[in-house]
């Protein structure tokens with residue numbers, strides 16, 4: 001099973017909390033919105049970072065971030 005991060009762009013306001021908490025996977029774009037370091041629209045959460053990813057999801061103030069498992 002692969003865990004990915006999904007950002008709801010209709011809800012995200014680009015405050016950047018998630019990029020600070022999960023800098024291994026996310027980086028801010030020029031406008032402060034989170035984007036994947038690997039360029040993927042739904043970046044894979046590497047093994048060992050699932051807990052950090054869940055923490056970032058839990059800390060998103062606008063509930064714009066979620067984990068997708070497939």
Ligand code: SF4
Pocket residue numbers: 007011012013014015016017018019032033034059060061062063064065
């Ligand atoms: S924490 Fe949530 S609202 Fe803030 S940049 Fe990340 S996804 Fe967007």
